[in-house]
Every structure is written in structure tokens, then in C-alpha cells.
Amino acid sequence: MSRWKPDAAGRLAKAAIELFAEQGYEATTVAEIAERAGLTKRTFFRYYADKREVLFGGAQELENCWLAGMDAAPEDADPMAVVAAGFGPISDLFADRHPFARLRAGIVAENPDLQERELIKLHRLTGVLQHALAKRGVSDHAAALAAQAGVAVFHVAFGRWTRREAPTSLGALMDDSLDELRSVVTATATATT
Known part of the structure; x- marks a missing residue:
């Protein structure tokens, strides 16, 4: 060997x-x-x-990449815009990883222990983003909402991306998912007023 x-x-x-x-x-x-x-x-x-x-070793790289994008956001950006500033760097990070990500997603989906580990990874990621927002002066409540929304947008878009045979831009899917989230929130707010 x-x-x-x-x-x-x-x-x-x-x-x-x-x-x-x-x-x-x-x-x-x-x-x-x-x-x-x-x-x-x-x-x-x-x-x-x-x-x-082997399946979760890239979690730190994802966190670092997302945080770098957030650090580059303008100081006066709203919390959700700060979180979304990480979408571009994340898309770049995964640009050539579609085959691996697709196989990995299928393996995780078939194993309940791996699904649990995936949820733990996402929970940790949410905490990291929330902490980064708090360091920018965002209130705890707003930081929690923005971080959880951002991770949900990423998770949904990433799932859509890995289910596709041919890779499209992960960044475009994250932007689409963020737009969909905004429309859902706006429709809900309009319906309750």
C-alpha cells in the first residue's frame, strides 16, 4: 500500500x-x-x-465559509441580509461537489443515526450564525430568527440541489428559497392583518 x-x-x-x-x-x-x-x-x-x-467532516469548512460571507456584509445590513451574504461563498464551496453531495444525501437519508447527526450539525451551524449576528449587535431574538431562517433556506435549497441529476447553481436555489420564504412570511402577515 x-x-x-x-x-x-x-x-x-x-x-x-x-x-x-x-x-x-x-x-x-x-x-x-x-x-x-x-x-x-x-x-x-x-x-x-x-x-x-467522512460524511460530516466538512462541517467546519461550511461554517468558516458562511462566516466569511457574513463578515463581508455591510455593517448596516439587516440580520437576514447578513445571513444571506454567506450564500454566495457557500455556492462557490460546493461548486464542484455535486456528485459527492448527491451520494452523501442518499446515504444520510437511508440511516436514522446519520439523519440525527445531520440535524445536530444544522443545529450547531444555527448557533454559530446566531453568535456571529449577536457580535454585530443584533438582538438575541432577531439573531435566533435570522440564523434559523438562513439555515432552513440552506437546508431546503441543498436538498433540492442534491436531488437533481444535473447540478444547477446552489446559490440560485438558495436565493429562490429565500424569496419563497419571504413570500410565505409576507402572505402570512397580510392574512393575519
């Missing part, structure tokens, strides 16, 4: 996602992932704590 080929983490992730798709998440072992990647089991654990982390 050659341990000197570049991008061991990427090779492990590719091998894992292929094996999960072929034989199921539960039936796949770390040893099989390492073998398919041409690496050792020990090398696997240098990059991932367990096989689940």
Missing part, C-alpha cells in the same frame, strides 16, 4: 462514499475504506475519528 500518494483524506472520503453507496453505510468497515483508498486503517484514523466523520 502506497502511503505517499497525495490527498489521503480525499481518497479516503471517495472510497468511503463509494462503499457506502455500494454496500450500505452499516455494512462498510473502516478497514474496507482504507483498503479501497490504498491506505492503512491507521492512516484512516489520522484523518477521521470514525466512518461517520
Whole structure:
């Protein structure tokens, strides 16, 4: 086994996602992932704590990308505009990841434990965005609403994106979902007044 080929983490992730798709998440072992990647089991654990982390290892990168977009938002932007400022960088982050994201989404959808982990990841992401808004002086209540709405928009758009055979712009889907959310909120507000 050659341990000197570049991008061991990427090779492990590719091998894992292929094996999960072929034989199921539960039936796949770390040893099989390492073998398919041409690496050792020990090398696997240098990059991932367990096989689940192959599917969730990008959470920090997503948070960092979203926060960078929010940091670039104008100081006078409203809370939802600040959250939405992260949509462009997120779209760029996922621009060439559609095949992986599509397979990953199917694997997560088939496993209740992975679905739970996905919800935990989204909850953590919401807290990170809420904290970033609070640091900008947004009230706790407004920060919570904007962060939760932004994560919901991302989650819905990402689901639409991964269900498509041919990738379209994730950014466009997030913008469409945000517009739909605004129309739902406006229609609800109009109906109750």
C-alpha cells in the first residue's frame, strides 16, 4: 500500500462514499475504506475519528465559509441580509461537489443515526450564525430568527440541489428559497392583518 500518494483524506472520503453507496453505510468497515483508498486503517484514523466523520467532516469548512460571507456584509445590513451574504461563498464551496453531495444525501437519508447527526450539525451551524449576528449587535431574538431562517433556506435549497441529476447553481436555489420564504412570511402577515 502506497502511503505517499497525495490527498489521503480525499481518497479516503471517495472510497468511503463509494462503499457506502455500494454496500450500505452499516455494512462498510473502516478497514474496507482504507483498503479501497490504498491506505492503512491507521492512516484512516489520522484523518477521521470514525466512518461517520467522512460524511460530516466538512462541517467546519461550511461554517468558516458562511462566516466569511457574513463578515463581508455591510455593517448596516439587516440580520437576514447578513445571513444571506454567506450564500454566495457557500455556492462557490460546493461548486464542484455535486456528485459527492448527491451520494452523501442518499446515504444520510437511508440511516436514522446519520439523519440525527445531520440535524445536530444544522443545529450547531444555527448557533454559530446566531453568535456571529449577536457580535454585530443584533438582538438575541432577531439573531435566533435570522440564523434559523438562513439555515432552513440552506437546508431546503441543498436538498433540492442534491436531488437533481444535473447540478444547477446552489446559490440560485438558495436565493429562490429565500424569496419563497419571504413570500410565505409576507402572505402570512397580510392574512393575519
